[in-house]
Amino acid sequence: MPIVLEKLSHHYKSGPNTAVALEDIDLTIQDGELLALIGHTGSGKSTLAQHLNGLLEPTSGRVLLNGEDINQKGANRRALRFKVGLVFQYPEHQLFEETVYKDIAFGPKNMGLAEEEIDARVRGAMDRVGLEFEEMKDRSPFELSGGQMRRVALAGVLAMQPAVLVLDEPTAGLDPRARDYLLQDVKRLNEEGTTVVLISHAMDEVARLATRVAVLAHGKLVMEGPTAEIFVQQERLAQMGLDVPEAFKLALRLQQEGLNLGNHYRLSDIADGLAAAIKGGDTA
Amino acid sequence: MMRDITLGQYYPVDSPIHRLDPRTKIILIFLYIIAVFLVPNLLMYIPVAAYLVLAAGLAKLPFSMLLRSLKPMRILLIITFVLNLFFATGTKKLLQIGGFVLWQEGLLTALTFSFRLILLVTGSSILTLTTSPVTLTDGLERLASPLKVIKFPAHEMAMMMTIALRFIPTLIEEADKIIKAQTARGADFETGNLMARARAMIPLLVPLFISAFRRAGDLAMAMEARCYRGGEGRTRLHKLAYGRGDLLAFLSILVLYAVILSTRML
């Protein structure tokens, strides 16, 4: 179910001030894609994410899911939230139940599912994020490590089996291993058919996973396209205070040294290119 | 729903009222509250209300901000009104429906108490809307410091209040975020009967308390790391000083008193 944003604007009002967080965003999220949303701090990424499941209402413009305006009168918002799962920044701060099991079951319970179905979903979600069911189910979520708590929170959303998964900086504050693990999960989910919107500051992460990238700056959509096409525009990204993946920088350096491997932005591609070049050099 | 709480929320614009010394505003509010209680009859609420509107106008507060400060009080207001209306007895019947008698005295007391409540609440919210929490507690501490002689912990009180006020917006923001996160998981805070709603608060309150305790711990640590050791010998960044505006403010409340008291004498 594609999500279409039409001329979406959002203004925050606080006291006498109005902050324009989003302005005239036109963007389509295709079925099955893994779209990365990048942009400097305060560019409006989280605000955009909260429009995708109707938590925020646009000041102007529309959000269409399957061609239906999700904010129109009579639209079923709750049903929408089970279709579009949103994992907030630092989701571990939303844990509240006595046990990991109960916390993950919160979403499915709200969906009104039968007890056996809930159980199956909790097991499935825990398995997916790498939490050992028997070992973890009765533990208090508050005595877990930060990375484990993050996984419980993620499982809590996955257990609703949303068709679209929106992740707001899911790897912020995680150690490299926990981060890789989480990204693996996301990638696997996407390969199995879940549409994913990934908000991230880590360009290497984006380069590795995303099929398409959208760039926000000061509330406007300034660039959008296939990952490779975005990251070659190094200078424009730099102007917006964004970086390019390390691998891309390496490819560029190699180019300056006279070894042209093309505009690669994945470390593995460069490794392949280098290997081919070295082997080629040997035989020549 | 969280944005309705105005008390303790500063409205940051520049105005003559904002610039008054906090001590002046605190004293003025006290005098104003006494004035509200001194009002002898319904008619005399007009000058008090005018005083309030003048202050709000000078402070550049939109009318809606004042109304919003009343919103949490609406139930109390209704109860006050209804109780006074029906449980007072008097001499002049206005209306009789079955066993219920509506007395003129009842109506008058009901109106008096309701106006009193409205004027008190909006008046005090002007203080918090125009004074930043830090300035406010600064003023309180200075006003209460003579009491240190009798071992009243003026500084500690002020510090506690500063911290509490400082964290109100943070907690509101946090609550907002948690509500959204739980709503995203299908939580429903707005429908259902009283029990269902109370139970629906658990997913909000537990994370909120945990984060409040975590913040309190962090703050205590940070304060100790910067060698905070109480008020003894502590110097201040902003010195308070009275100005011409303060003089005018005191004069204005004198005028209000003169008006109210003159009618009392007559």
Ligand SMILES: Nc1ncnc2c1ncn2[C@@H]1O[C@H](COP(=O)(O)OP(=O)(O)OP(=O)(O)O)[C@@H](O)[C@H]1O
């Ligand atoms: N609840 C709010 N009230 C008022 N202004 C807000 C609110 N939330 C966000 N903003 C403002 O809207 C703008 C966009 O914020 P948003 O949180 O969407 O940015 P972001 O791209 O997610 O940033 P970050 O990378 O720091 O998470 C910012 O200027 C921010 O100050």
Ligand SMILES: [Mg+2]
């Ligand atoms: Mg954000």
